[in-house]
Amino acid sequence: MSGRAPDATPGLDRYWTQVYDRLRDRARRLLARERPGATLQPTALVHDAWLRALRPHRGGWQGPTHVLAVGVQAMRRLLIDRGRHHHRQKRGGDAVAVSLTAVDLAAPAGLPAADRLALARALETLQSLDPRQAEVVRLRAAGFTVPEVARALGVSTRTVEDDWRHGCAWLRRELVSLG
Numbered sequence: 001m002s003g004r005a006p007d008a009t010p011g012l013d014r015y016w017t018q019v020y021d022r023l024r025d026r027a028r029r030l031l032a033r034e035r036p037g038a039t040l041q042p043t044a045l046v047h048d049a050w051l052r053a054l055r056p057h058r059g060g061w062q063g064p065t066h067v068l069a070v071g072v073q074a075m076r077r078l079l080i081d082r083g084r085h086h087h088r089q090k091r092g093g094d095a096v097a098v099s100l101t102a103v104d105l106a107a108p109a110g111l112p113a114a115d116r117l118a119l120a121r122a123l124e125t126l127q128s129l130d131p132r133q134a135e136v137v138r139l140r141a142a143g144f145t146v147p148e149v150a151r152a153l154g155v156s157t158r159t160v161e162d163d164w165r166h167g168c169a170w171l172r173r174e175l176v177s178l179g
Contacts, residue, residue: 012054015067023049023071026143030075040082049074062154069152072142080120122174126167136163137171 027042027049034040053074054067061067127134132153139149146164150157 012061012067015061015064016054018064019068019071020046022068023075026068026072027075029143030079034079045075045078046071048078052078063151065148065152069139069142069144072144073138076138076142080116083116118175119171122171125174126170129170130163130167133163133167133170136160137167140164 023046024042027045031040031042031045049071053070123134123138126137132155135153136149139152140146140160144152146157146160149160149164153160
């Protein structure tokens with residue numbers, strides 16, 4: 001794909017070239033925390049995210065930060081799906097109880113697959129309760145700074161800080177009740 005988005009809307013094409021290298025960097029960081037022996041490469045993860053989320057999105061792009069946020073979220077979903085598939089193949093053989101001490105919300109990709117799945121389920125529940133708070137947690141966990149999240153969501157940095165604090169506290173309570 002070489003940094004150029006084929007068959008894209010003009011806005012996405014322009015933003016894609018601006019964020020492609022940043023997406024590959026984020027993909028590299030996400031994959032570095034995956035289980036040993038994983039064969040997916042950063043470029044393949046970025047391209048899968050393109051096919052899954054960015055290309056079908058077809059407009060409404062608010063800038064390069066928005067494209068980056070959607071791309072990182074798509075990559076995280078792809079990795080979670082791969083973890084679910086791996087977990088299903090094992091039939092629960094390597095399931096690990098989620099403990100609060102194992103959960104590092106600032107680096108969820110570093111968690112074991114079972115913990116990431118529990119975190120993904122908890123985030124889905126948070127999404128149904130408070131969508132913005134869930135999105136703040138997802139973006140911050142993906143490595144976005146508070147100002148980047150604020151720009152991507154069109155809210156103040158104070159709102160992002162409050163949502164991050166409350167979202168993390170809610171997730172910790174939720175994961176303790178699951179574990």
